[in-house]
Amino acid sequence: MNIETIELTRRFGRTRAVDGVDLSTGPGVFGLLGPNGAGKTSLLRMLATVIPPSSGTMLLLDRDPSGHAPRREIRRRLGYLPQNLGYYPGFTVVEFVEYFALLREMPPGRVPGAVAAAVERVGLGDKAKAKLRTLSGGMLRRAGIAQAIVNEPELLLFDEPTAGLDPEQRVEFRSLIRELGQRATVVVSTHLVEDVGAACSQVALMHQGRIAFQGTPDELTARGVGHGVGDAPLERGYSAILAEARA
DSSP: OOOOOOOEEEEEETEEEEEEEEEEEEEEEEEOOOOTTSSHHHHHHHHSSSOOOOOOEETTTBTTTHHHHHHHHHHHTEEEEOOOOOOTTTBBHHHHHHHHHHHOOGGGHHHHHHHHHHHHHHHEEEETTSBBBSSSSSHHHHOOOHHHHHHHEEEEEETTTTTTHHHHHHHHHHHHHHHHHTSSEEEEEEEEEEHHHHHHHHHEEEETEEEEEEOHHHHHHHTTTTTOOOHHHHHHHHHHHHHHHOO
16 A cells, blocks of 8 residues: 555644544545545645654555655655645746656656656646746646646645646646646545546545545445435535534
8 A cells, every 4th residue: 555544643733634544555545525624635745755644554555754764765656736836936847847857866867758748648738848938727627637747646635636627627737637646646636526526436535634534436326315415426425424413
């Protein structure tokens, strides 16, 4: 398994943003759903080794990230797109993606080809030399996706990756993560239930820091039959589970 957590908890002051989460997942696309404030971003930040857990245990790529050497190795093999990715507006797209390739300690000889391939995969080949400050919000998000995949990671973490993308670009992104999930573990945190149904083989739903549901999209759909609310079967399953959790 590329991700294993047991009783994983993260506190901020008196607030438990993540409260005893157990997860175990390997290659494939894993969807993480939940309302604002459910703890999704805090969980992803721990999985990305950005912040440490307050308690519990975590293995990433069969390594314990609490040690400096294994954490460094994990980061070489990890790709991460946070919800708000900072950037230097004077960078070109290529310079931006190259910067993250070097941060992940890719061999210098591999970097130019890997950067060019990542930029092409997200449809920014014609903008490769454009300054980031000239790009639209959707293009910036695609540049963020490019930096996440440049090192061909074994573990990919996306936080709201389709924010700012138009419908056609969202369809293209779903196709890309399905392809990536054939050899890597891809975790996608999103508010868009339809993205989960189209791309994910497994899904978890978080509520107040805990996992309220974990299973397949079909199992999520089944939970909404007869009593969920929403325009689509997955939405009805989502709303039904949240109603149960809140009760």
